[in-house]
Amino acid sequence: MLLCDIGNTSYHFYDLQNDYKKDVACFDPSSVKEDVYYICVHPTLKKRLRSLSNWHDLEERIDRTNYYDTMGVDRIVACEAVQNGVIVDAGSAVTVDVVRDGIFAGGFIYPGIRAFQGAYASISKNLDLELRFDTDLRKLPKSTHDALAYGFLSPLLKEIDSYDMDIFITGGDAKIIQKYLPHAKRDDLLLFRGMLLLVGKQL
């Protein structure tokens, strides 16, 4: 059995021991012969996978009552893995969701690092800089580089900390965020834990 979290650019597999990624552009899903339990936010791939009998869409097993209609399946699956806490999934977007006593309490969406950088670049050439994460957030910035990195990080971290709950960080940029939230727990397999619970639900 394999678990697979499919985003816009990659298949993220987990065989219950190791996780690895395959590029959406090149990987052929019919080359996998085992049972695969997946979630998928890629609309065209989602259609294609329906025709493969060993690929099982876990989205069908979600009880959406506790979530809102347009909420991404990846956020929902992460919430399913947590009983109490704030879940920060730092990818192309940074999603921040709060779960209390196993119930989704709400959450917000913040642009990811690349999108934030693009937003700065769209304002002025002077702000078209690569975000660097060596800024000391305890000091107010006195350079453009620090003013941009601080602008991305500090408001977000203050928001996350304001909930005063355990923090779980996952996603491709989890490392960067965790550097500034040392009390948070980094869990690169959080989505897979939520998916496993959904597999168990129907087995």
Added chain:
Amino acid sequence: MLLCDIGNTSYHFYDLQNDYKKDVACFDPSSVKEDVYYICVHPTLKKRLRSLSNWHDLEERIDRTNYYDTMGVDRIVACEAVQNGVIVDAGSAVTVDVVRDGIFAGGFIYPGIRAFQGAYASISKNLDLELRFDTDLRKLPKSTHDALAYGFLSPLLKEIDSYDMDIFITGGDAKIIQKYLPHAKRDDLLLFRGMLLLVGKQL
């Protein structure tokens, strides 16, 4: 005498009684016969204005010792107007600067509403929505619209409030920000106040 704050898109004039705007694309600065004291962030216009003898660049009168080299002249001029407080200039970028006992203590840059919206749109079609500002920030969002507006506003406001100082809001989107910071003072003429002090300095 006129004061003029020139941005990327408009001349913002103040005749010490009323303020009004002219489009950078159409307005001819040589049509003004009075003395104009200005600041300008538009690089080509800055060159052109140098050839007009009644246009006086206030940037030359700034003591930059307290500021950093690449800091925008508009931010500096706003800081000059405040003795103690947080200055929020909400335009294409939202700049947040702290002044303590008349000295610039540092500040950061956050994308403005349009740039933030563009950042969301760049991530996914599902996030390509116009930001609406009817969201109740006391509740965690349970819709995409609220998740985006909250993502723009709430982290920024928590950051601004964390300094525990008087807050002065200016700029084109000041109204929207102030709606959520009712204890802040909105001052549409803040930059002109700073500019007037610079005019006085040398007169």
